[in-house]
Amino acid sequence: MSSPDSPPSGCASFEQELVNAMNDFVNTTRTPHFDTATIARGARRKRATAIAGIATALVVAGAGTALAVGAVGGGSDTSRPAAAAGTVADSTTLLVRTSDGSTAKEQLAGATSARVRATLVHFGLTPTFTRVQKADCQKPEDAVVSLSPHAPTVVHAGDTVLVTTCYR
Incomplete structure (x- = not known):
């Protein structure tokens, strides 16, 4: 039986290289930066554009209905x-x-x-x-x-x- 600090037999060099690679990655990789104000502004712009498009479609459909009712008459x-x-x-x-x-x-x-x-x-x-x-x-x-x-x-x-x- 081996102690918790000692690596298991036959895997010591691979495991040590893997640990060293992960530590290097953690210590050298930059933390990502998110510009939340720009993301929120983009989401609001998309939502406003979608609402304007839907409102336009409803106005056009309403005008078409009014024209159809006027044309049918009778x-x-x-x-x-x-x-x-x-x-x-x-x-x-x-x-x-x-x-x-x-x-x-x-x-x-x-x-x-x-x-x-x-x-x-x-x-x-x-x-x-x-x-x-x-x-x-x-x-x-x-x-x-x-x-x-x-x-x-x-x-x-x-x-x-x-x-x-x-x-x-």
Whole structure:
């Protein structure tokens, strides 16, 4: 049996050379230097570039969707002058993707809750009603004042539409 300080027989010179080589490496190799500020700045730049790219893609996709909806148009709405189209008309305009792929446009401003329910059910939508008190509530008293979602968002069969009607 040998002592812990003595090398095993037959391997003394190789082991000693290996230990000497490792000690030389440890004593002569420079410690690596990392510039953490530059690394963090690069990561932030990459993240900002990725976010900007995604935002640009979403804007382009949204513009394409708006153009497609405008190009498809159609539906059961009759033409009306541009001056009559205001924010009230936009919040009560419903765009529905029909089963044949076209888009139907329904103007529901001032319609009764019964008519709106029938229209939404006809398109396979689920209506949810809420009422708000308004001093300038139109006749009939349960007239539609807003829809959610409304144009330019297109709804599909199975979607739920929140209908807000008014009372005095």
